[in-house]
Amino acid sequence: MKNRSLVSITDYTKEEYIRILDLAEEFEKQPTQKILEDFVVATLFFEPSTRTRLSFESAASRLGAKVIGFSDASNSSVSKGESLKDTILTVSNYSDIIVMRHPREGSARFASEVSGVPIINAGDGGNQHPTQCLLDLYSIRKTQGKLDGLNVAFVGDLKYGRTVHSNVMAMCNFDTTFHLVSPIELKLPSYVKMHIKNSNLQYHQYTDLSEVMKVADIIYMTRIQKERFSDPIEYEKVKNAYILTANMLEGCKENMRVLHPLPRVNEITEDVDSTPQAYYFQQALNGVYVRQALLATILGVK
Amino acid sequence: MENQDIRKELIVSAIENGTVIDHIPAGVVFRVMRILNLEAAKTQVTVGFNLESRKYGKKGIIKVSNKFFENKEINKIALVAPTATLIVIKDYKVTEKRQVALPDEIFGLVKCVNPNCITNHQQVPTRFSVINKEDLKLQCYYCEKITAKNNIDII
Numbered sequence: 103m104k105n106r107s108l109v110s111i112t113d114y115t116k117e118e119y120i121r122i123l124d125l126a127e128e129f130e131k132q133p134t135q136k137i138l139e140d141f142v143v144a145t146l147f148f149e150p151s152t153r154t155r156l157s158f159e160s161a162a163s164r165l166g167a168k169v170i171g172f173s174d175a176s177n178s179s180v181s182k183g184e185s186l187k188d189t190i191l192t193v194s195n196y197s198d199i200i201v202m203r204h205p206r207e208g209s210a211r212f213a214s215e216v217s218g219v220p221i222i223n224a225g226d227g228g229n230q231h232p233t234q235c236l237l238d239l240y241s242i243r244k245t246q247g248k249l250d251g252l253n254v255a256f257v258g259d260l261k262y263g264r265t266v267h268s269n270v271m272a273m274c275n276f277d278t279t280f281h282l283v284s285p286i287e288l289k290l291p292s293y294v295k296m297h298i299k300n301s302n303l304q305y306h307q308y309t310d311l312s313e314v315m316k317v318a319d320i321i322y323m324t325r326i327q328k329e330r331f332s333d334p335i336e337y338e339k340v341k342n343a344y345i346l347t348a349n350m351l352e353g354c355k356e357n358m359r360v361l362h363p364l365p366r367v368n369e370i371t372e373d374v375d376s377t378p379q380a381y382y383f384q385q386a387l388n389g390v391y392v393r394q395a396l397l398a399t400i401l402g403v404k
Numbered sequence: 405m406e407n408q409d410i411r412k413e414l415i416v417s418a419i420e421n422g423t424v425i426d427h428i429p430a431g432v433v434f435r436v437m438r439i440l441n442l443e444a445a446k447t448q449v450t451v452g453f454n455l456e457s458r459k460y461g462k463k464g465i466i467k468v469s470n471k472f473f474e475n476k477e478i479n480k481i482a483l484v485a486p487t488a489t490l491i492v493i494k495d496y497k498v499t500e501k502r503q504v505a506l507p508d509e510i511f512g513l514v515k516c517v518n519p520n521c522i523t524n525h526q527q528v529p530t531r532f533s534v535i536n537k538e539d540l541k542l543q544c545y546y547c548e549k550i551t552a553k554n555n556i557d558i559i
Contacts (some may be wrong), residue, residue, distance in 0.1 A: 109549065173530070185526055186522070186526050187526070187528075188529075204522075205520075206520055206521065206522040206526075206547075207518060207520050207521050207522065207546070207548075207549070208516075208521050208522040208523065208526050208528075208544060208546025208547035208548070209522045209544075209546075211522075211545065211546045211547075212522050212526070212528050212546055226522075226547075227520050227547070228520070229547050229548055229549075237531035293550070313452065
């Protein structure tokens with residue numbers, strides 16, 4: 103894994119996921135370790151994403167690395183018309199690893215081809231966001247104590263949500279039963295369902311969130327966006343059906359935890375925050391440990 | 405069978421040395437020409453289309469004198485003309501005859517269907533893996549989206 107770019111969640115094997123999760127656990131116990139003092143980490147955010155950038159910069163800082171980069175393309179050479187290739191070639195002269203987010207899909211794969219240093223994809227448009235996926239795996243393992251034998255429910259926009267697609271792909275490496283809750287218009291694409299079938303795993307589809315409440319170990323909530331509907335009346339019909347409230351949690355498994363990639367809008371009401379099931383803010387913190395594990399592994403110090 | 409062959413020879417003249425690409429679906433002859441860059445050819449090229457074919461109804465044929473294609477080059481046409489047959493002629497005799505075959509990877513020939521793909525915005529040559537050869541499906545190496553048969557756009 104040393105010096106290898108992480109562009110897509112499928113770049114790693116099951117063993118490699120586990121290795122990262124184990125290492126992240128070490129960093130959770132001892133977050134500040136000055137093991138990257140000789141390294142420069144570049145964070146190139148061609149589109150703003152404060153949460154992801156701060157999480158990476160926090161991870162790098164806790165390991166003692168120097169961080170360079172930009173948080174918005176408008177105050178970088180990109181606004182002068184520089185190509186992605188030239189930006190990457192230049193920055194790879196100044197740094198040991200590049201963390202990048204870019205609005206175009208496939209940009210991170212392309213960058214990994216031209217760059218002299220490894221790339222970590224922090225989101226390329228609607229395509230991949232592998233560090234989000236790894237922190238979700240970490241959160242699932244941490245709350246359930248295992249990754250095998252779980253009932254995982256994905257709720258909301260399963261059609262366009264890249265997080266859902268990569269998480270399903272990654273969880274197919276484990277003995278998972280999938281519960282897919284979405285409006286008819288936003289069902290999981292057939293190629294992802296094929297992947298579940300080919301992994302000899304089972305999935306069940308629902309349109310009603312209450313149906314999975316008693317069976318789920320994990321409920322992974324996502325936001326339904328109005329602009330995904332061709333017919334606004336259809337949106338009005340379904341929009342409230344996928345909002346999780348505290349009283350819906352009655353009768354759920356004790357170990358059940360609610361995850362959400364954040365930011366949430368209204369799909370989880372605030373009264374859920376104070377229940378033992380709410381895990382989404384802790385989930386975001388786990389992102390720092392997972393990113394520490396990735397930086398240390400790819401830079402070859404762990 | 406023999407009669408058919410004779411008629412074909414009458415319609416499109418024989419060549420001494422070169423390559424015949426036969427059984428091209430009638431509607432894609434010009435796309436095949438473009439893929440093989442035959443518009444810029446210096447040698448003699450004979451093109452026929454809407455010819456009678458017992459097997460395919462209407463078909464197209466291209467004969468290129470004194471030109472022999474590399475496999476890699478000729479297989480590109482399988483994208484639009486999967487039924488095409490390649491016939492190599494030397495001294496008026498058929499020395500080789502085979503079906504074109506889709507390669508496993510396609511470089512810089514097809515446009516990615518995804519408008520937000522990096523290849524549609526920066527100078528990045530396209531690259532696809534052929535993930536389904538029967539019901540043609542190409543997966544972009546960069547954005548990972550699928551370009552299917554009905555939306556293939558040849559660059």
